[in-house]
Amino acid sequence: MDKKKITNMEVKKKNRNDVFRYICKQGTVSNPEIAVRLNMSLPTATQITKELIEEGFVEDKGELRSTGGRRAKALSAAADVKLAAGLDITRNHIALVLANLAGEMLKCEHIYQPYASTDTYYRKLSDKLESFLDGNGVEREKVLGVGISFPGIVDLDREMIADSHVLGVEAVPFAAISRFFPYPCSFMNDANAGAYAEGIHAEEAVRFFYLSLSNTVGGAVFDREELIQGKNFRCGEAGHMTVVTGGKRCYCGKKGCLDSYCAAGCLSEVADGKLEHFFRLLDQGKTKAIKAWDSYTDYLAIAVNNIHMLLDCEVVLGGYVGSYMGVHIQDLWEKVAERNSFGEKEPFVRACGYKEAAAALGAALKVTETFVSQI
Structure with a gap:
């Protein structure tokens, strides 16, 4: 009974x-x-x-x-009856978003704020969040919590940022960060957060690998409404797969990692440090942009094909480069198709749907989805 x-x-x-x-x-x-x-x-x-x-x-x-x-x-x-904030922390900036129960991004803001592992930094972060909420007229009783995206290994079992080469920190307890915020906090790896935003409200159950191409390269596996984390929460760390034996030195200390060849800086460095400018040069057929893009897509094609061979699923390109890629994704697909052993005719690689603050949005959606699942 x-x-x-x-x-x-x-x-x-x-x-x-x-x-x-x-x-x-x-x-x-x-x-x-x-x-x-x-x-x-x-x-x-x-x-x-x-x-x-x-x-x-x-x-x-x-x-x-x-x-x-x-x-x-x-x-x-009544999707706006409850809201969630999302924060994406990077080396030099933060992105803030506001999302409702329907998964809609209501507001988004980017702020220049260099990272520092100090109380002062996190107090500033909390203050900026409050200003963001005030500026958008958010009643605090509506706020379910804040999702925080980090570039690094986010260990959910031990509740800590286990390691972030980019930010230069390790073994940072969630509690050491959440104590600065007057809301419940949840934490996600940035690539996982981007993948979550991409997949959680898809029209049907989907399975894909999310390859985040930003200042660093990361990845995540999304499988039918959930993220696959891995034993040590390192599932999807494609940025550190070796694509060139003995190649360029990566920020992790090893040589030949994909990150050294496919981080966004590999393109923006030929365009005054501005990725948007790089793609304008590429559209204009400028020689230096074409040369950089050809080299970039050579290495990216290796990674995309390897990922597809291992997982047999669609590969979604996110991050800064995925957001700007547009029609130029065809250049990549042609190189991937040449490498593919099965002669697949339909492209299995595409650009991301969310072009702005995807990681911050995904972190916020994790908060709203947890609430909605209990309705």
């Missing part, structure tokens, strides 16, 4: 969750539509939406246009 009761409760919880997510995704819907699309009885759908309205998660918007017969009630998600 107890087992059956628990099962019934779980089914009801899943139904509520499915209904709320469906309303968030569709915008404005009716109970009959929910019942049909989610394969549940109309009384069940009606009871669930009634509860969600009473709890403030769904709003009654009046009646839909009649199609002949009684007009159905129009229902929309």
Whole structure:
């Protein structure tokens, strides 16, 4: 009897969750539509939406246009009733975003703030977050928490930033950072956060490798609504795969890592340090840009093909380079296709969907998704 009761409760919880997510995704819907699309009885759908309205998660918007017969009630998600902030920490900047329960990025801001492993830095970070919230008129009781993205190994079991070569820190407890914020904090690796933003609200269950091409190169495996972490939370660290034996020295101290050949700086260094300028030069057919791009895509093609051979899934290019790549991804695909052993005709590599602050957004969405899963 107890087992059956628990099962019934779980089914009801899943139904509520499915209904709320469906309303968030569709915008404005009716109970009959929910019942049909989610394969549940109309009384069940009606009871669930009634509860969600009473709890403030769904709003009654009046009646839909009649199609002949009684007009159905129009229902929309009150997606802004709860919000989450996202912070992406890099060596020289921070990105701040605000996201709602529907997974929408409401606001985004980038701030120049060089990293320092000090109390002063984290106090400034907290102050900047408060200013960001104030500037967007956010009522603090709506804030579920803040998701924080770090470039490095984020050990969720030991609750610490285990290692960040880029920031020059190791073994930093989450608590040493979260104590500066008046909200619950969650932590993610930056590539994992970018992958999470890319995949969590996909139209259908997807599996892909997210290759983050920013100031450093990172990666993550997203598989059907969850991240694959690995034994030591290092799953997807493609930036440190060897692509040239005895090649350029990487910031990790080893030689020939992909990061040394495919970090964003490999392109921006020929364009006054500005990646956007590099792609303008490439569009204009400038020789120095073409030469740099040809070399860059040679190494990137090796990595993309190797990743695909190992995982047999789509490869999504994110980070700064993935955001700017545009039509030039065709150059990469042609090189990947030449290397591919199976003669696959359909491209299995694409640019990311989120072009701005993807890591900050993914960190924020981890907070909202945790909350939504309990609705």
